[in-house]
Amino acid sequence: METTLKALIADQAGARPAIGATGRDWLSYDALRGLTNEVAASLNAMGIDANDRVAIVLPNGPEMATAFVTVAQAATTAPLNPAYREDEYAFYLDDLKAKALLVADDYDGPAFAAATKLGMSVIRLSVPEGAAAGYFTLSSDMSGDASRAPNADNIALILHTSGTTSRPKIVPLLQSNVAASAQHIRDSLALTSEDRCMNVMPLFHIHGLLAAVCASLAAGGSIFCTPGFNALNFFTMMDEAAPTWYTAVPTMHQAILSRADRNADTIAKHPLRFLRSSSASLPAQVMVQLQDTFDAPVIEGYGMTEAAHQMASNPLPPRAQKPGAVGVEAGPKVRIADETENQLIHGTGEVVISGPNVTPGYESNPDANAKNFFEADGARWFRTGDQGAFDDDGYLHLTGRLKEIINRGGEKISPLEVDGVLLDHPDVAQVVTFALPHPKLGEEVAAAVVLKESSAATEKDIRAFAAERMADFKVPRKVIIMDEIPKGATGKMQRIGLAEKLGLVEKA
Template sequence: MSNLLHFTLGALLEDTARRFPDNDALVYPDRGLRLSYREFDALCDRVAKGLMAIGVKKGEHLAIWATNVPEWVVLQFATAKIGAVLVTVNTSYKSAELEYVLNQSDSTTLFLVQGFKDTNYVETVNTVVPELTSAPFGQLACAKLPFLKNVIFLGGGAPAGMLAYAELEKLGEKITDAELAAVKASLDEHEVINMQYTSGTTGFPKGVMLTHHNLVNNGFNIGECMKFTEQDRLCIPVPFFHCFGCVLGVLACVTHGSTMVPVETFNPEAVLKAIEAERCTAVHGVPTMFIAEMEHPAFRKYDLSTLRSGIMAGSPCPIEVMKRVIRDMHCSEITITYGQTESSPGITMTRTDDPIELRVASVGRALPDVEVKIIDIETGAALPPGKQGELCTRGYHVMKGYYKMPEETAKAIDGDGWLHTGDLAVMDENGYCKITGRIKNMIIRGGENVYPREIEEFLYTHPKVADVQVYGVPDAKYGEQVMAAVKIKDGVSCSEEEIKDFCRGRIANYKIPYYVKFVDEYPMTASGKIQKFKLREMAIRELRLEEAETA
């Protein structure tokens, strides 16, 4: 029986605020900010009116370029309440990428913070939009970005040409409740409400169009699988611009009346502090975040005993890391979620009561109301349990398509509605899936298919290895050789030969890394995905393999 919800994002929040008005909705302990669901919903209404006051109409695209600030969560619902589409911009983008997204998405409005890490967003925007500083607010005419009209600053004292976010609420006072209600009444749950640009590990980023129906139901089912109730409190250190933050985090909470405790920018100690201060019952993160938290010198001084669950996702989850999270962070019900932006994002998930063997060795089974099958890469035929092929999925969670890219959409979603993930997987007879790699990540060495994930899992059992990434590099004789980029644990030393010796006799010779490189960090997307193609490019340069690549 289907348990799908039929809410718009705005109606969902209003329903939760009716059911749990006094429950904490949004808490930033370091800012002293604490909003109940009643207060949070009322604030979203005021900001929605402010957007109407500056002329934002249903269906318009509004981009947000910001870290996990409180305004981000408010805008996620305020835009949805008037049917405007929130376009999420990667916090690590630079000027060319920002220009591409604003242009490709036809965004009329940009919200931004001062900056992030080494990028000053205000300066970057002024470079991309030189007309901004001399244009009165709302009258911007940008040659390169003809749709862009408004730039709104999330902070005090707006720079030239921008509107201070605080002014939005004031401007909204001229919009009546009846006017807002009329817009809400015109919305449909199957309309696009969110656009996220895929990380762009290959080619130009594509704008994934997601609907109210996609997001509300994925958030709800994710929360169900973690057994969330109004008693749960989730620490969210993963970025909001990615589905991990705004769906698996925000919407898993809002669908259940749970409390959101975001961390503005990832810092392992800030996460530990927030969990202790707010007695969080769950925490999300990519494996590298969990590793950083547990390896932090102050880890033992924080009380994490209230933790129960959470999600580890975003990249393959090493078994050893998973065991440590269960043991040392008290997350006995930690889950693994697998998916991609195109599927809102969750496809499969482990359950809190799955035996640990399944939770560490698989990415779980299909979420409720979601279909999953494994197909033969050559023929497209469905494969039986135990056979490796491409994982495909169908259901309420599949995107509407890529914005203005019908050919790319047709490549991703077939005529029967199946989304082709590009991921290699094996499904067992109970429906539990194991991701074995990306079709593109597969290494072919001398005719043998080598799956990086298998070698990574093996090397994680080495006592000195903290993290490892395996990928293929060109080779004149074999086509490709196996390379491992290894992070070793603090305070130990390790040699290339030690790593190879550890493998000899334990995994097939053709799987043993031919090259071993020791690294302190990996090139990553802002959402925590390790960019193996960059590791490969670096290796080609450092090892002078350019000729082998073209051979």
Template sequence: MVNASQPIWTHAHARPDAVALRIDGQEWTFGELRDGSAGWAGRLIHAGVAPGDRVLLAAGTQADWVFAYHGILAAGAIAVTVNPGSTFNELRYFLDDSGAVLALADDGTQAHVSRAGEELRVPVWNVNDAAEWTGPPVAQPRDVDPGDGAVIMYTSGTTGQPKGAQLTHRGIQGSARSVIEAIEITADDHFGTALPLFHVFGQVTIIRTAYEAGIPVTLLTKFDAAALLETAARHGVTLLAGVPTMWNAMANVGPEFDSLDFSRLRLALSGGAGLPTKVAAQFHDRYGCEILAGYGLTETAGVGACPRIGGPRKPQSAGVAWPGAELAIFDTEHRRLPPGSVGEIGVRCEMSLKNYWNRPEATAKAWHEDWFMTGDLGRMDEDGDLWVVDRIKDLIIRGGYNVYPKELEEILYTHPDLLEVAVVGVPDERLGEEIAAVIVLREGRAFDLRQMQAWMAERIASYKTPRIYHVVPELPKGSTGKILKRKIDRADVSSLGFRTVKASGAVHTS
């Protein structure tokens, strides 16, 4: 039997009363998870949803999302999982582009999805009203080909419309098994996170891995540093997952959290963006838990690199290839580069996407032979350890010199006055691009331009030093908490960054 949802049936048969899911204090067993998923699969099949049909799922974190998602997979259909915070235009685009035959919404997305469905003549069901639709629950998931599509996730690009990355049953199961091996998951483990479920990190790396292994997942419907820490301590979470801004927030909560019991917490998994060394150290010092900052992509079902468990740590390295994957570095002509050279990261594994939905040209462009070309710059050493230098699109070329924002951000995060940082390039008539640091100050701190310039001069070459510092109350973030550089207004940064400098060297923070 091949179907990515099958492990739920297997674990439900072996341990029906074991806790599978916990959300905001409510619990569901593996037996209840199987029954909920089987019910949704039956409803979809009874409504005429055929293998390979796309079903849009636009809902927030809740048990009904988990049941419906696995029901879609069990029916042999393809789950199109989208951000419930999407606008009407975005939801209409996802519905139209995917060619979905049915859409599932919740109370929060119902109005937008129903309007889009009406325009496109696609039926819309409310995922919270399962009783309205009938159909006998399936006894077992439908058998599918391992290479059949299971999920479509839309990737947000800086230009053009988002592309739907189609992942396969083989891919998401292979990813889960890779995670289990890489971080040595056992039956005693317990995942906890506040990551959204429509994203590959929460959906595949956490949910699918947990149910492949038969362990529980505790979720928060929305990230809150205090709530996630309290939840992890109360339920004995062993594996905590998040993105860098989450670790930063949890590392900076008040001292009242130091008394919580984190004795069962053995590992934290970080993804979505580079994790500053200082943030990782602060979290470890407070909670006694190491953060494994790995590397993965939607297109590879979250697979990429991960530090070795119990192995030597190399500063700022993302680790070695996940089990079942290979990594290599390529130049612009797709020639493999030797250790130590910076080039584009390629990933070769069976977990990679089947295609970009209905985009053969984009699919072909993303591949070199059987290597998926990531669009990320990196280097590897003789041991196979990977350092992710930056996104190719984020590279700043200042006066002919390559400047990597991630390198500057790593330094700026060590400044005692700075809470969050994003380094971007802004247009410059003379140099082509100028380097700008968009920063959030810690509460009660002031910012002095001359002092910052002197502090940076001691730590990095002059040509890499930001010439613009723009102080903001907060940085734009996506639903996972990842800082979204594409939403930073370069024109504002360029103009306001210069204008906020007083003759005294002080900088306005308003």
């Protein structure tokens, strides 16, 4: 098994297409390797090497894909959501201890403003006219002399994950973690050089980076990089890309289905080998509808950032794809542990994993590491925070969420982070953010608020306040103004089950 990103693509046939995009020539594997060498030389001349962190803020597309792949072969990448506000960028850039921020040559948005205030160096990415998809050059005012290339134990990718603490946790993923996960996904999907993925996933997220990009490259396949998901042009992109598969979150699949009937000709013209779904639970009815519409198997996978994405996956035919199951073990060992004791059990409990794709631990967070990792049966296990059980065929079924993280269509949101923003509102005395069940997204963000005496603030006021300070997906869609927030026996405000307590959903 290869243990670095560089080794992962070193032997792929040179003339084969690697990266594509609408209206652009394909970038070959030889050209991708050449770009990798140019990027390493540019970064080294800026004084950046394996131990340095480069934050990347770019729109979805071929340059975001190649920037991640090439920078990660020379330094540590930290992709950030282009939808963040300046305050969020300031937090993440500072927390990551990034040495530089990489942005498009004409970008002067909130990430640039945050980096400037922090005194951080900025690297500009330029695309020469007529360049193949994903080709770029780098420039900056930095200078230095660095040369050390990453090895298997260096960090390739660093991401924040929202936790049940107010401060998001930093997840470092080593070169060996990323390489292992790419190979796990490649093998579970039986990807080959004949496969082409049409990527619609955001490339600041582990799902798109690993499943769409890295797994395809590990197989010598190609990736057609769209500007992001858009149901209105999905089938136009599909017609140009001629993919053999795509991977998406359930809400994207549902939007695609809503326009499938009028695009039956495109579906027939470009038969898919399979479709993949991950990052949130896929409703069984949607899985069946997708299979019927595309006449192809739907492979639901189960992943998370700490596992460099994939942990379990429904297998390809002739084995069954079970609606409602997240599949069989697909890379790491997957077991069930007691939810409080550090021991493996049979039956229902907390899903735990162990394998070469699993992060060595959260950065600078010994409490979280003590809580989430344990040794048992000769292996080191990571607690996923999900509850589940295996059926007699070895398929994993998730039965509930142990953590309070809100999972909005695959975007994970820390309720305490939202609490902190809302409590900055001058009229808010108390707040508890919680998950509100949603038929398409799985969960939506809601908040119960107690106002200060004599305040006349409205739900609209509070949502507008939040919208100025947080990315749109974190802003509560429902704010309930109350005289008092229900509390548990110990006096704590309880998030779990709050939507039910407030009469916002029917009791099961």
